[in-house]
Amino acid sequence: MRAINPWINFNGNAEEAFTFYRSVFGGEFTKIIRFSDLASAEFQVPESEANKIMHIALPIGKNNALMANDVPGFMGRVSENENRSKIAVSAESREEADKIFNGLSAGGAVEGPMGDGPWGTYAGMFRDKYGIEWIVEFDPTHKG
Incomplete structure (x- = not known):
């Protein structure tokens, strides 16, 4: 694929x-x-x-x-509050993850601030100012 x-x-x-x-x-x-x-x-x-x-x-x-x-x-409005899916961004470093998180979440609503998770990744979650939900993550164990 x-x-x-x-x-x-x-x-x-x-x-x-x-x-x-x-x-x-x-x-x-x-x-x-x-x-x-x-x-x-x-x-x-x-x-x-x-x-x-x-x-x-x-x-x-x-x-x-x-x-x-x-x-x-004519097709009607899209529900900007639907929460069936998120866009996941895999960053190459903590710094890149912070930059993307801070940039995209500006004017939006942070649902989970960037931080170390129990599964070993550094991640955060938010809904941007357009209603789109994102997860930004850096996995230090991922090679490639």
Whole structure:
């Protein structure tokens, strides 16, 4: 398997959220497709939806990408308080873990501050200012 990439649905603020994520992770978007890019006689796009994101991707690390889209209004709103899944980030050092945790949790709600866990990892958990849940972890025993 080459990679598993998390995909997030947003309520019209995917570009804003991904600009924030890029400010923490660095890198450049590999793809941004707006609903207006797909508009045709067969696929009418209302003006209110035209600038929304149909697909955006931000590479993270060597083989992974964080992806997202805005859900069109006719499909209803995404529940920003769902808690069925989290995005897990495996850092290469305690310092990197702290940098990512502090950057992404800014304006959000910390559910578990960074600290040493009983299973030997250094980890923390939070919901960012866009309602997305993250776990940031550094495992000093993981090689590779």
